[in-house]
Amino acid sequence: MKILRKLAVCALATVAILPQTVAASAGELNVLTWEGYSTKGFIPKFEEASGCKVTASYVGSNDDFAAKLAAGGGVYDIITPSLDTVPMMRLAGFVAPIDTAKVAGFDGIYPEFSKAADVVADDATWAVPLIWGSVSLIYRPDKFATKPDSIAVLFDPANKGKISLWDDKSALYWTARYLGYDNVFDLTDEQLEAVKAKLIEQKPLIRKYWASAGELTELMANQEVFVSNAWTGLTSKDVNNLKKGFEVVEFTPKEKAEGWMDSMMLVKDTPNEDCAYKYMSFMQSAEGQCGIAESTGYFPVNPKAVAGCMSDEMKKDRQVDNVEFVKSLVMWQQPKRLDKYLEVWNAVKAAP
Structure with a gap:
C-alpha cells in the first residue's frame, strides 16, 4: 500500500x-x-x-x-x-x-x-x-525489401530515425521478449539492467516516443516514422483512411504480440x-x-x-x-516490482 x-x-x-x-x-x-x-x-x-x-x-x-x-x-x-x-x-x-x-x-x-x-x-x-485487444507492430511495406517478422525491426540500425516506440513502461516488456526473457513481468535485477542497456542503445535510432495513438498516426502520416509498436487496429485504420498515397500494415512478431x-x-x-x-x-x-x-x-x-x-x-x-x-x-500483468520497472523506464528516458 x-x-x-x-x-x-x-x-x-x-x-x-x-x-x-x-x-x-x-x-x-x-x-x-x-x-x-x-x-x-x-x-x-x-x-x-x-x-x-x-x-x-x-x-x-x-x-x-x-x-x-x-x-x-x-x-x-x-x-x-x-x-x-x-x-x-x-x-x-x-x-x-x-x-x-x-x-x-x-x-x-x-x-x-x-x-x-x-x-x-x-x-x-x-x-x-x-x-x-493487442499491441502489435506497424510498418510501411514500401520501405522494406522484405517483410519484417520480429521485434528486432525496432532495434535495427538500418531503420535509424524512422522508428517510434510507445512512451510507456511496456517498452520494457517488448525489449525483454526481444532479448529472449519469458518472465517479462518478473524480471531479475540483472535482466532489467540488460533491458535498460538495450533501450539506451536503441535511443539514437528512435525518431520519437509516441504518447498517444493520435501522435503515432501523425508521425506515420507525415512520413516521419516507418515502423513502431501500435495498438492493433486503431493506428492502421486512421493512417490508411487519410489516403496519403501509401498504406501501413500490422503484423504479429514471432516473439508474439501483447494483449x-x-x-x-x-x-x-x-x-x-x-x-x-x-x-x-x-x-x-x-x-x-x-x-x-x-x-x-x-x-x-x-x-x-x-x-x-x-x-x-x-x-x-x-x-x-x-x-x-x-x-x-502475452497478456499484460502488473509487474511484480512495479516501482523498479518505472524506475528503469524513467532512467531510459533520462539517458542521453
Whole structure:
C-alpha cells in the first residue's frame, strides 16, 4: 500500500498535471479514459437516454491514471485503466468496489475477463471489462525489401530515425521478449539492467516516443516514422483512411504480440455514482460495445451485446467468440516490482 501510494505521488513529478477543476455536480460524469473511448459516434446516445452529461479527459499511458488521481479527488468519476494497472488503483485506495447487480449486461461479459484475478480480489469486483485487444507492430511495406517478422525491426540500425516506440513502461516488456526473457513481468535485477542497456542503445535510432495513438498516426502520416509498436487496429485504420498515397500494415512478431483489456473503475467517493452505473450499463449494451469497437478497431468484451449489431465479417475481425486468441498473446500483468520497472523506464528516458 505504502509503495503504491508513493508511486502515485512520485508520478506527479514526472507527469504534467492539468489545473484542477471543482467536483462535478450530479448529472455530470467525468471520465478519464483513452482516445476513441468517448466519441460523438455513441456517447450522445447515452447522454440523451440517461440525462447524464459526459466530459472525457484522455491519458496516453497507464501511468497517467495514478498521477491524475493523486492530484486531487472529486475531479473524475470513472477511469478505464488496463488490466496491469487495475491492482494499483485498488491498493492505492483510488477506487471503490463495483456492485455488479447495478451493471446491466454484466453477465454477458467473457468470464475470462469478468472473473480475472485482478478484476475480482478481496471478495469484491473492482472493475467492469470494457474493451480488449493487442499491441502489435506497424510498418510501411514500401520501405522494406522484405517483410519484417520480429521485434528486432525496432532495434535495427538500418531503420535509424524512422522508428517510434510507445512512451510507456511496456517498452520494457517488448525489449525483454526481444532479448529472449519469458518472465517479462518478473524480471531479475540483472535482466532489467540488460533491458535498460538495450533501450539506451536503441535511443539514437528512435525518431520519437509516441504518447498517444493520435501522435503515432501523425508521425506515420507525415512520413516521419516507418515502423513502431501500435495498438492493433486503431493506428492502421486512421493512417490508411487519410489516403496519403501509401498504406501501413500490422503484423504479429514471432516473439508474439501483447494483449490487454481495459476496464471501467468507479472512483472512490464519486458524487455521480448513479450516472456512473448508467454509463457502465450503456457500455455493455449493443450501442456501447459496437460503438467503441467501431471507433477504435478493438475487440468487444460482451459477445451477447454485439450479436445483432456486427456483421459476420466484423465479428471475425474483432475476435468475437474467439477468446482462444487471448492464449496467443502475452497478456499484460502488473509487474511484480512495479516501482523498479518505472524506475528503469524513467532512467531510459533520462539517458542521453
